[in-house]
Amino acid sequence: QLxxxxxxxxxxxxxxxxxxxxxxxxVQLDYYAIGWFRQAPGKEDEWLSCISDTGGIVxxxxxVKGRFTTSRxxxxxxxxxxxxxxxxxxxxxxxxxxxxxxxxxxxxxxGDFSPWGxxxxxxxxx
Numbered sequence: 071q072l073x074x075x076x077x078x079x080x081x082x083x084x085x086x087x088x089x090x091x092x093x094x095x096x097v098q099l100d101y102y103a104i105g106w107f108r109q110a111p112g113k114e115d116e117w118l119s120c121i122s123d124t125g126g127i128v129x130x131x132x133x134v135k136g137r138f139t140t141s142r143x144x145x146x147x148x149x150x151x152x153x154x155x156x157x158x159x160x161x162x163x164x165x166x167x168x169x170x171x172x173x174x175x176x177x178x179x180x181g182d183f184s185p186w187g188x189x190x191x192x193x194x195x196x
Contacts, residue, residue: 072097072185074166079190082156090151090190092166099142100124102168103175104149105183106140108192110162118164120175121149129175134160156194163189 078090092104105120119130119140128140139152149166167183169175 072168074168074185074187076164076166076187076190079164079192081193081195083196084157084194086156086194087152087154088156088192090153090164090166090192092149092151093147098144099147099149099168100144102170103127103173104140104142105167105169105175105178106151107165107167107180107183108160108162109165109189110159113162115165115180116162117178117180119151120169120178122175123173127175131178153192156192158194160194161192163191165189 073096074092074094076092082088103120103122106118108116108118118134121128121140121142125142137155142149169183171177171182
């Protein structure tokens, strides 16, 4: 059974950095492409990034390109989202999930990703 856990969120000032982690105690993450999503207050879930099962393909939404970096450490069974130069509009709950339709990050539709855990809260504020 798929179960992911997100961690690493917190309160940070604009321009600051955080590194989010996505891990699992029930499945090897390298079986899947892993996506990161954000739910901002009052907004729908937004696809942010995806890393393929081998790590050879990484995609980003335009609003985070150059600021966010997704990587994976298969030895630690963890996928990371390094977030730099954070902005107030980056505030939200961040989730990771497996792409069940593609290993190559071909889609961004929330319905193709699972499971959905508790997420980790990121607040960017001065």
